[in-house]
Amino acid sequence: MKLWLARRRYLIDFTLLALARRKTRNLGLLLVYTVLVFMLASVTLYSHALRQEAARVLANSPEVIVQRMVAGRHDLIPPGYIEKIGRIRGVQTREARLWGYYYDAVTRANYTFMVPAQGAPAAGEIVVGPALERSRGLAKSNGISFRSYSGKLHTFVVADVLPQASELVSADLVLMSEESFRAFFDYPAGHYTDIALSVANPLEVRNVALKLAAALPDARPILRDEVLRTYASIFDWREGIVLALLSAAILAFGILAWDKASGLSAEEKREIGILKAIGWETGDVIKMKFWEGLLVSLTAFLLGFVAAYVHVFHFAAALFEPVLKGWAVLYPRFQLTPQIDGLQVATLFFFTVVPYAAAVLVPIWKAAITDPDSVMRW
């Protein structure tokens, strides 16, 4: 055991010496590989965190939303419609909601105007999202005017600003009272935008949706899970777009690293011959070179991953933010909750460290199994 350990130690010593001897080459390789891991890890970490963020924010949204359809388009909920839903087993609450979009020509952005279920501001007051606060330079108690679609100017006082934590979905939000909302949009009395239902048992949600579809053939039930899936696929799509855009660079980096790793220089081949001639076993030579490759790729993986973590969670993924987030004209500014998915890390590790180690191994194996007598003929 002691002998085995001593041999391993000598092997590691020599590996480190070998790495230090080819400093420029190995540092270059390390840099290229770190950048490669950094790019891939940034995209995956960021997309994963966004998906998680969306799921976290939507966790409090209603399980089912009912929209009325006319000619295949979303229409207002007429008076008495909510009563038609009747009593459906499993539905805890029914709530008619008021919300709509408003295009602000000043910031050239769309806002979502909404009447909250509870704690609505007083008439003439609004609560704004953090992005709106920034883009219009608003603060609490400031006044702001919006020209409605009918051409009338409406002035509101900012009663509050929504917390930063929910910015991903509340960036462009403007909360107001029912009275202000109806006056601003000329919304007919008794009409609503949609109906939100809360269902306690997640297994009941699909049944509730089926019953709704049967009771109200002109309605479209939208399930929270579907919304979450939509968000997930949007982020998946964006992630795919970024990776597709980066693929050329990643491929170029990959080829360079592979070439550097798999190409043995004449000097390295000569060294392998010498080591074998002076009594090193083929296995020792292969192990030594394998450790060399593993050390480079593992260090690159760790450096690249840590750099990506810092980039995503401390610098808000500044490099990929516009494409990956691309939320609206008003980019939400928010701190993502650090999330690391074990499977994602393992996948990244498998696709970066393993191919590199393999790329190193094949030429070494080829060189190491050649007869050591070649060393006599140099």
Place this chain on the structure above:
Amino acid sequence: MIELHAIRKAFNQGRENELWALDGIDLHIEAQKVTALRGPSGSGKTTLLTLVGCLARPTEGRVRLAGEDISGLPECFLTEIRRRRFGFVFQQFNLIKGLSALDNIILPAYPTGRPRKQLLERAEELLARLKLGHRRAAKVEWLSGGEQQRVAICRALINDPELLIADEPTANLDTHLAKEFMAILEGLAGEGRSILLSSHDPLVTESDVVDRVVEMRDGRIVDER
């Protein structure tokens, strides 16, 4: 010590450029003697050294080491024999660049797993004996030809081998350094170490240190003295 019987060695066998480098060698290399293989370039000296040193296997014939047939042993056994029983001094020295003289010297001992302290003591002892102590930390590419050869000799002796094999040891040295090498050789022979070398340098083959000269030509032994 080593017996070679009906040895033949072919390169590129079965191809158009097939070459029989050795063609029927019978030789007994005695222990505690200095044996020199002499002959022109292409006579098969180096090939014979590789077979004796277990760096290659013969195409035909038997190699016996202390009575044991080693010509058919698998690579790992040959490596073990090479490491424990032979020390090599190559014509081009074949030191590993970027490493110090000391690191080069202890390289053959790594697979033995001997304690580092013991290895360093042995290396220092060899460096002192070959008057190289002051160059222990110098990278080998900074050393002169003579110093590089002495480092190569130290490396060959680190595992205390029974047989020292040297291929054209004076080919890259001037007369002064070649004489220095012969002095070292004399010291090693004086300790009773077995030495096998190849050379066509008269300074080596006609030296009193050499006990036996084997004359080779076209892969055969043509004369002996």
